[in-house]
Amino acid sequence: xxxxxxxxQRILNTFSNGVPVYLSFxxxxxxxxxxxxxxxxxxxxxxxxxxxxxxxxxxxxxxDSMYQMAVRWRKRFLSVGSEFRWYCLPxxxxxxxxxxxxxxxxxxxxxxxxxxxxxxxxxxAITRSPYLNYPGEMNYQEFCQTITKDGIQIVGLRGSESLxxxxxxxxxxxxxxxITGSNCQYPxxxxxxxxxxxxxxxxxxxxxxxxxxxxxxGVSKRHLRLCNFFGSEGIAGLRYIAETDPKLxxxxxxxxxxxxxxxxxxxxxxxxxxxxxxxxxxxDEPLKDYKAECKKMLFTEADKYFSIASMKKVHxxxxxxxxxxxxxxxNDNFRAMHDAIIAGDPKLRSLRALYTTVYKQYADxxxxxxxxxxxxxx
Numbered sequence: 001x002x003x004x005x006x007x008x009q010r011i012l013n014t015f016s017n018g019v020p021v022y023l024s025f026x027x028x029x030x031x032x033x034x035x036x037x038x039x040x041x042x043x044x045x046x047x048x049x050x051x052x053x054x055x056x057x058x059x060x061x062x063x064d065s066m067y068q069m070a071v072r073w074r075k076r077f078l079s080v081g082s083e084f085r086w087y088c089l090p091x092x093x094x095x096x097x098x099x100x101x102x103x104x105x106x107x108x109x110x111x112x113x114x115x116x117x118x119x120x121x122x123x124x125a126i127t128r129s130p131y132l133n134y135p136g137e138m139n140y141q142e143f144c145q146t147i148t149k150d151g152i153q154i155v156g157l158r159g160s161e162s163l164x165x166x167x168x169x170x171x172x173x174x175x176x177x178x179i180t181g182s183n184c185q186y187p188x189x190x191x192x193x194x195x196x197x198x199x200x201x202x203x204x205x206x207x208x209x210x211x212x213x214x215x216x217x218g219v220s221k222r223h224l225r226l227c228n229f230f231g232s233e234g235i236a237g238l239r240y241i242a243e244t245d246p247k248l249x250x251x252x253x254x255x256x257x258x259x260x261x262x263x264x265x266x267x268x269x270x271x272x273x274x275x276x277x278x279x280x281x282x283x284d285e286p287l288k289d290y291k292a293e294c295k296k297m298l299f300t301e302a303d304k305y306f307s308i309a310s311m312k313k314v315h316x317x318x319x320x321x322x323x324x325x326x327x328x329x330x331n332d333n334f335r336a337m338h339d340a341i342i343a344g345d346p347k348l349r350s351l352r353a354l355y356t357t358v359y360k361q362y363a364d365x366x367x368x369x370x371x372x373x374x375x376x377x378x
Contacts, residue, residue, distance in 0.1 A: 020151030
């Protein structure tokens with residue numbers, strides 16, 4: 001069975017439960033493919049449109065082409081009788097740019113800052129929710145989990161997008177009576193980037209122009225990601241906006257005064273970059289003892305790098321990893337840990353990737369040095 005047929009079957013299975021189905025829509029390439037699959041099944045009469053509720057969490061700081069795409073898909077789903085909830089709420093978002101201010105988050109549509117919002121919410125947006133008692137109480141993932149408890153949430157998350165997402169999907173436990181043990185399902189989890197773009201081509205799907213603009217300035221196909229500008233996954237595109245869209249850049253700087261940092265320090269440890277340009281700027285950086293640097297950051301100078309309550313959990317996780325694995329880590333591993341601490345890792349995504357890298361290295365080493373391979377016995 002090919003991955004498209006498998007995805008259709010997973011969607012049909014989800015709708016067969018007779019409970020509300022919530023489609024998490026972002027206007028990015030993956031959610032567009034998932035949305036089209038659901039929409040086509042509705043048009044074919046194979047699933048009930050009334051059972052579907054589309055959720056779009058408007059993150060405020062998004063490309064205009066993403067906004068326009070969401071508007072078009074809202075019309076499509078409304079035209080077949082489904083519900084489309086467009087949320088513009090003060091939820092918490094992670095931000096690399098706020099790390100220098102001893103915080104790693106910002107609040108979308110924050111009350112009191114209306115004059116510097118990147119744009120205004122559309123007139124049909126939902127701007128209040130009884131589930132949010134105060135601004136920033138939840139991030140958008142927590143909010144989605146809260147409002148979808150009476151049904152099943154389908155998400156266009158794929159394992160090949162990143163090592164962290166592959167690890168997340170690999171770690172999902174099969175619960176009794178459920179596929180994932182939770183109410184989240186991932187119909188296109190096994191699609192590769194080439195599957196996504198081929199599906200878009202074969203079905204002549206329109207997609208945000210921002211993808212084309214990023215590709216034209218040199219972003220590789222596998223790194224084309226669209227989300228809010230200030231998070232770790234979407235910030236790569238921020239450095240091109242000043243050149244390609246001066247009007248939007250002015251609004252972004254008004255909303256986020258630290259946005260200029262991407263222009264000055266992109267090829268640096270602040271953004272966990274490992275490029276030829278960074279190596280030229282830093283000289284003989286590979287000779288640096290990153291193990292000693294990490295030890296200092298995690299033990300003797302921890303208050304300097306983990307200064308607020310929200311960072312304490314991150315500090316504890318990295319310190320535990322260091323204690324357990326430092327004896328088998330290489331200088332490159334310590335460098336990756338050092339850069340992650342400098343840049344901030346509020347969701348521990350970099351740490352999860354480091355776990356996978358170090359454990360794979362150790363497993364490979366063990367196989368190569370095992371008696372069966374003719375190596376030295378360890």
